[in-house]
Amino acid sequence: MENLHSLTAHKLKELMARGETDPSAILEGVFARAEKVEPKVKAFVLSGKERARKAVAGTARKNGKLAGIPVLLKDNLCVKGEATTCGSKILAGFKPPYDATVVRKLEAEGAILIGKANMDEFAFGSSCETSCYGPTKNPWDTACIPGGSSGGSAAAVAADETIMALGSDTGGSIRQPAALCGVVGLKPTYGRVSRYGLIAFASSLDQIGPITKDVRDSALLLSVIAGYDEMDSTSVDLPVPDYSNALVEDLKGLRIGVPKEYFVKGIDGEVEASVRAGIGVLKSLGAEVKEISLPHTEYAVSTYYIVGPAEASSNLARFDGVQYGFRAAGADDMIEMYIKTRSEGFGNEAKRRILLGTYCLSTGYYDAYYLKAQKVRTKIREDFDKAFSVCDCIVTPTSPTPAFKIGERASDPLSMYLSDVYTIPANLAGLPAISIPCGFSGSGLPIGMQVLAKPFDEETIFRTAYAFEQGTEFHKRKPNL
Amino acid sequence: MKTIDKKTVEKVAHLARLKLDDKELELYSGQLASILLYISKLNEIDTANVIPTSHALATLKNVFRKDCLKRSLTPDEALENAPSKEGDFFKVPQIIEGK
Numbered sequence: 001m002e003n004l005h006s007l008t009a010h011k012l013k014e015l016m017a018r019g020e021t022d023p024s025a026i027l028e029g030v031f032a033r034a035e036k037v038e039p040k041v042k043a044f045v046l047s048g049k050e051r052a053r054k055a056v057a058g059t060a061r062k063n064g065k066l067a068g069i070p071v072l073l074k075d076n077l078c079v080k081g082e083a084t085t086c087g088s089k090i091l092a093g094f095k096p097p098y099d100a101t102v103v104r105k106l107e108a109e110g111a112i113l114i115g116k117a118n119m120d121e122f123a124f125g126s127s128c129e130t131s132c133y134g135p136t137k138n139p140w141d142t143a144c145i146p147g148g149s150s151g152g153s154a155a156a157v158a159a160d161e162t163i164m165a166l167g168s169d170t171g172g173s174i175r176q177p178a179a180l181c182g183v184v185g186l187k188p189t190y191g192r193v194s195r196y197g198l199i200a201f202a203s204s205l206d207q208i209g210p211i212t213k214d215v216r217d218s219a220l221l222l223s224v225i226a227g228y229d230e231m232d233s234t235s236v237d238l239p240v241p242d243y244s245n246a247l248v249e250d251l252k253g254l255r256i257g258v259p260k261e262y263f264v265k266g267i268d269g270e271v272e273a274s275v276r277a278g279i280g281v282l283k284s285l286g287a288e289v290k291e292i293s294l295p296h297t298e299y300a301v302s303t304y305y306i307v308g309p310a311e312a313s314s315n316l317a318r319f320d321g322v323q324y325g326f327r328a329a330g331a332d333d334m335i336e337m338y339i340k341t342r343s344e345g346f347g348n349e350a351k352r353r354i355l356l357g358t359y360c361l362s363t364g365y366y367d368a369y370y371l372k373a374q375k376v377r378t379k380i381r382e383d384f385d386k387a388f389s390v391c392d393c394i395v396t397p398t399s400p401t402p403a404f405k406i407g408e409r410a411s412d413p414l415s416m417y418l419s420d421v422y423t424i425p426a427n428l429a430g431l432p433a434i435s436i437p438c439g440f441s442g443s444g445l446p447i448g449m450q451v452l453a454k455p456f457d458e459e460t461i462f463r464t465a466y467a468f469e470q471g472t473e474f475h476k477r478k479p480n481l
Numbered sequence: 482m483k484t485i486d487k488k489t490v491e492k493v494a495h496l497a498r499l500k501l502d503d504k505e506l507e508l509y510s511g512q513l514a515s516i517l518l519y520i521s522k523l524n525e526i527d528t529a530n531v532i533p534t535s536h537a538l539a540t541l542k543n544v545f546r547k548d549c550l551k552r553s554l555t556p557d558e559a560l561e562n563a564p565s566k567e568g569d570f571f572k573v574p575q576i577i578e579g580k
Contacts, residue, residue, distance in 0.1 A: 430537025
């Protein structure tokens with residue numbers, strides 16, 4: 001059968017159940033596709049061909065929820081014995097001695113791991129340009145960025161180089177690239193998915209989540225990776241619902257809030273028009289739409305760029321050339337070895353965030369920056385608490401603009417940071433949020449719509465997103481590569 | 482909130498165990514100054530009686546486990562990635578003066 005690579009996991013499961021295809025044909029289909037388009041897209045940093053073929057031939061479980069389905073991992077997820085670099089020179093040569101919990105769970109359900117996806121260095125970025133391997137390209141226009149930091153994962157799904165992928169999201173790193181590549185990206189509730197084996201960026205914000213071709217696959221992949229894990233003390237011990245029950249084409253009685261603060265200066269005209277049209281579709285499907293207010297929205301980016309770098313500067317202190325990764329040569333003492341290793345090993349954006357975070361945490365500035373940001377974070381959370389007393393979910397744009405040109409924002413960090421203005425609040429408040437395709441710009445670039453819900457209410461997100469998807473055709477369009 | 486000068490960036494870099502050359506120092510001082518200026522927006526909000534949020538969800542609590550023996554990495558596994566090692570130890574440049 002042709003074009004297996006372009007199908008969803010649930011479609012492939014159907015075909016396999018009917019005996020019309022098998023895991024080997026799917027895997028070879030995906031590899032053949034990658035061979036053809038990867039030189040243009042550059043989504044992979046490590047191909048796991050040999051391991052994947054071995055798994056299909058024998059070791060993989062044959063009867064799991066993802067049996068025989070190829071899955072690509074962002075390169076900040078540890079796989080035992082496989083190079084894991086976070087897109088950074090400082091982790092050159094690092095091969096984790098253990099599997100991330102999500103990796104264990106994927107393999108327990110028969111998924112076939114096909115390699116590692118490019119990302120911004122340590123997930124610091126919104127464009128995939130800060131990777132030490134060079135940028136990934138947007139499959140819809142290879143002169144454009146795919147978004148970031150999970151840009152490799154999103155681009156590979158959009159380009160049909162994999163069936164599904166995992167990303168991680170600290171301020172929008174799953175949702176923004178999903179929006180810019182025209183695929184579905186979910187950041188689950190903080191605590192829903194174990195982060196054991198995810199190389200930490202900002203521990204109070206990071207979550208792992210699915211990047212898929214449609215909403216049904218997103219629900220399927222979340223059902224595999226979600227759940228309590230004693231290896232991650234922030235994972236929450238709540239039962240994992242059967243998310244497929246939420247996939248109903250009926251929005252009657254659903255109350256959708258549309259925050260007025262998300263449609264202000266800075267939003268691209270075509271993005272606003274597409275998202276407003278999308279809200280119209282939701283209304284026509286039976287939802288009740290009302291304007292709400294999230295008054296502290298304009299402070300979210302500032303809050304995030306204190307909290308995120310502060311936590312990152314602390315998490316990245318462990319990269320010192322002693323236990324793993326890169327060590328600079330030619331140092332005569334310990335401190336010099338640390339300094340040389342870190343100065344040579346970290347790229348520009350990593351250094352910038354380490355400096356910013358260290359400054360915000362340093363004596364004399366802690367109260368003015370870090371503590372202040374934590375207090376404003378409370379105000380942002382309270383905005384959402386209030387909003388969810390009058391609505392069941394919130395619909396917004398995912399990114400203020402479609403994909404921009406490679407290099408366009410690289411020299412102005414602040415303009416890059418503002419790419420995440422609509423996605424950051426969900427991380428600060430710990431909420432689940434999804435991005436789904438809702439339109440295209442005049443030049444053919446995808447536009448994403450975001451749906452947010454209360455903590456641990458991924459079901460309302462899936463219900464809203466699924467009904468929208470079934471009522472529209474945007475998710476069916478494919479890039480011309 | 483004040484903005485940041487080169488001397489402060491240099492000091493912060495040392496705290497973070499980074500060494501910046503003159504070009505980097507120039508670049509980062511300017512960029513950090515404009516980021517901090519943007520961030521100073523937070524001063525518009527009165528947070529006098531606000532409790533800070535360190536984790537988003539109220540469901541988080543201290544987690545304890547039983548103090549019992551469990552398999553963990555062997556010394557060989559733990560040392561597998563070491564840039565330099567000797568016997569069962571990570572090897573680093575000399576820390577103590579002498580010899």
